[in-house]
Amino acid sequence: MPARIDHTITSGTFSLDGQTHQVDNNVWVLGDDTECVVIDAPHDTGAIQKLVADRQVRAILATHAHDDHVRAAPELAKALNAPVWLHPDDLVLWHMTHPQHVPDAALADDQQINIADTTLQVLHTPGHAPGAVCLHVPELGAVFTGDTLFAGGPGATGRSYSDSDVIISSISTRLLTLPEHTTVHPGHGDTTTIRTEKPNIDEWKKHSS
Incomplete structure (x- = not known):
């Protein structure tokens, strides 16, 4: 069954540095009718559970640990009996929320995660956050870029x-080197x-x- x-x-x-803003977050689920992974766990566990339906969730993958991306992670993990995975460089941000x-x-970086007969490749892309990652799925011509x-x-x-210089370096060396047709699925806003x-x-x- 194709992914x-x-x-x-x-x-x-979203709250950081004493400021709070209203935000809309994308939640992406990659898988088939049987199993899947959830990419980011913002705000509303019920909406995410509805999207997952009755599939087995192999992991909740956090693109980074700003509170609008991980606020629901522990509750969702408990509800779905699924582990939360995060790059360790973002633990400082994670512990602000949890x-x-x-x-x-x-x-x-470069970790391979197999799900539903396809493979996610983890790309460490610091800059927006020290432990920010993107998740590349070559078979689907897609990359999940968080923020x-x-x-x-x-x-x-x-x-x-x-860090602005670091994020540009990350994008230039890890993302712009992907095939040009690759669809970008970000943490907020439209695909590109x-x-x-x-x-x-x-x-x-x-x-x-």
Whole structure:
């Protein structure tokens, strides 16, 4: 049974550095009718459980640990009996939201995760957050970019634990080197493609230099 990508949007808040904003977050589920992984766990466990339906969830994969991406993770993990995986460089952010919990497993650069006869490759892409990762699925021509790359350019870097030079390096070396037809599924907003975003990143570099 071929793997597919399912999607929903949940709404809530993002808080860091004493500021709080209303945000809409994408939730992506990769799998087939039997098993899947959930990519990010923002805001609303009920909406995510509805998207998963009766499939076995092999893991909840956090693209990074800002509170709007992991706030529901422990509750969702308990409800689905699924482990939460996070890159260890983001534990400092994770513990701001969940001081009494720890993720169940660590994501690592170039790690391979098999699900529903397809494979996710973990790409460590720091900049928006120190442990930010993207998840590349070559067989589906897709990459899940969290808040590293959006339609229109890079993720924000004006907050604690972020770095504009580092995010541009991550995008340039780990994402723009993917096949140009690759569909970009971000943590917020619309999907795009690597081909579409290359000139946007070039333009961003000109204005930031």
